[in-house]
Amino acid sequence: MSTPRFSIVMPTFNHGRWIETALRSIFDQGVVDAEVIVMDSVSTDDTPEILTRFGARIRWQRRKDKGQADAINQGLALARGEIVAWLNSDDTYLPAAFQHVQAAFAADPTLDFVYGDALEIDQDGRILTPNLFTEDCSRERFYFSHDYICQPTLFVRRAALERVGPLRADLRWFLDYQWLTRFFAAGLKGQRLPHFLAANRDHPQTKTNSGGLRRWWEIMSVLAANPGPGPFLLRRNCIWIYSLEFVIKTINAAPWGAGPDASPEGIKTRAVVLNALNRRFMKLVSPRSFDDIVQRYHRDVAARGKTVGDLWARESS
Numbered sequence: 001m002s003t004p005r006f007s008i009v010m011p012t013f014n015h016g017r018w019i020e021t022a023l024r025s026i027f028d029q030g031v032v033d034a035e036v037i038v039m040d041s042v043s044t045d046d047t048p049e050i051l052t053r054f055g056a057r058i059r060w061q062r063r064k065d066k067g068q069a070d071a072i073n074q075g076l077a078l079a080r081g082e083i084v085a086w087l088n089s090d091d092t093y094l095p096a097a098f099q100h101v102q103a104a105f106a107a108d109p110t111l112d113f114v115y116g117d118a119l120e121i122d123q124d125g126r127i128l129t130p131n132l133f134t135e136d137c138s139r140e141r142f143y144f145s146h147d148y149i150c151q152p153t154l155f156v157r158r159a160a161l162e163r164v165g166p167l168r169a170d171l172r173w174f175l176d177y178q179w180l181t182r183f184f185a186a187g188l189k190g191q192r193l194p195h196f197l198a199a200n201r202d203h204p205q206t207k208t209n210s211g212g213l214r215r216w217w218e219i220m221s222v223l224a225a226n227p228g229p230g231p232f233l234l235r236r237n238c239i240w241i242y243s244l245e246f247v248i249k250t251i252n253a254a255p256w257g258a259g260p261d262a263s264p265e266g267i268k269t270r271a272v273v274l275n276a277l278n279r280r281f282m283k284l285v286s287p288r289s290f291d292d293i294v295q296r297y298h299r300d301v302a303a304r305g306k307t308v309g310d311l312w313a314r315e316s317s
Contacts, residue, residue, distance in 0.1 A: 004035040006098060007081030007158070011039045011071035012089035016046040018201065021125070021308075023054060025093040028312065034098070035059070035081050038089075039071040069175045073166040084158045090201045091152040092308055094119070095315035097197040101155045104193055112160040112188035116197035117293055118150035119301065123201065125308045130297040131200065135288045136192045139184040143226050146241050146285050151176045152198035160188055173215040174222045181226060194292070196301060199308050216246040241284050248277050 008026050012019055026036055036058040038051060043062075051060050059078065065071040072086050083105060087093065097116075104114045118131040135141060135148040142148065154176075164182040167175050183190065211218075219242045251274055256266045287293075304314045 004033040004081040005083060005102065006031055006034040006155075007037065007079035007084045008034065009037045009039065009072055009075030009079060009084070009086040010089050011041070011065075011068050011075065011086065012043060012047060013041040014043045014045045014047065015089040016043065016050055017090075017123075018092075019047055019089040020050050022087055022089050022092050023058065025312075026087070027057065028095075029093065029098040031098045031102075033081075035079065037061075037075045037078050039063075039065065039075045041065050041071060066169055067172060069167040069169045069171060072175075073169065076161065076166065079158060082158060083155050084161065085155045087152055087198070092121075092125075092199050092201070093152070094196050094198055094308070095311055096195070097153075100193050100195045100197065104191060105155075105157070108191070110189055111157070111191055113154065113156040113183060113190045114193055115149045115155070115190070116153040116193040116195045117296070118153050119196055119199040119297075119308070121199045121201050121308055125199075125201075127199075127301065127306055127308065128202065130196070130293050130301070132290055132293055133285060133287045134192065134293065137190040141288075142184060143181065144236050144238050146238060147177045147180070148287075149176075149180055150198070150200055152200055154180075163188065171218060171222070173211045174219050177219075178222045181222075194296065196296070212250070213246075216243065219246075237284060241281070244277065244281050244284060248274065248281060251277070 010019075010022065015022075023036065023038075026034060038058050038060045040047060040051065040060065040062045042064055048062065051058065054060075061074070065074065075086065076084065083101065100116065101114055105111055115134070117134050120128045120131055122128055131150050133146060133148050134150060134153075160183075163186045164179065167179045171178055220239070223236070223238055223242065251270060254270065256262055256270070262270075301311065304311055
């Protein structure tokens with residue numbers, strides 16, 4: 001049996017609304033030797049019917065797991081491809097993503113992983129903004145500022161996975177960050193690609209939006225385990241960045257400012273507070289590639305359409 005070029009692992013549960021879009025974004029890359037492994041945690045919506053339509057094009061396992069990390073680990077253990085990634089079933093790849101990834105690995109055989117820029121999209125695939133926080137590869141910035149690698153854009157040589165091991169199955173929210181800290185600890189060589197590779201779908205049901213205080217505590221626990229400058233955690237910028245992010249997400253979800261019964265005064269107050277907090281957040285993070293991302297977004301994305309579907313339509317025309 002020949003070795004496929006790409007292996008994409010897709011964990012899913014009740015994402016029938018989006019999973020076909022996610023799968024088609026893999027097959028529409030034009031890479032013949034792409035292996036797709038779907039780990040379905042016994043979905044109760046129309047996910048099984050959708051997966052059945054793809055037939056032998058996907059390897060599909062339907063079984064209970066111990067959480068997202070466990071499902072991903074099971075899929076990674078089955079992967080045979082030279083280049084491995086995981087794509088959540090509510091996210092999607094963008095046109096030519098595999099082409100850019102393949103070219104980068106071919107140009108530098110010493111590369112262990114690559115990642116690129118991402119778009120934020122809503123439930124219906126409308127493009128909201130570019131993700132403004134992607135940066136060039138730096139261990140110090142990753143450890144002590146913020147996670148600048150948007151997970152759907154990450155691709156790894158399968159041979160490098162043995163040096164970092166599986167994701168921590170006990171983590172629910174910060175599993176990709178903790179896994180990536182081990183990439184840097186193991187000395188893996190990474191590179192940022194100056195291309196939009198994937199779209200991250202933002203909707204109320206995501207774990208990030210619904211995690212609340214438990215998510216914040218898990219983040220703090222993972223950050224505290226990283227070696228850092230000085231004896232006091234409060235000296236680390238990342239502690240303040242993720243704490244402020246927690247406050248912003250909490251206010252975003254507050255019914256007094258955004259719910260159906262919110263008063264005009266509540267809506268106005270929420271907008272003023274969020275505006276001030278977001279400005280402070282941007283100052284704390286100080287994203288180093290902000291101007292470059294915005295310029296390429298208007299050049300390569302916004303001019304081509306308002307939805308991910310528009311981008312694919314322009315690609316095929």
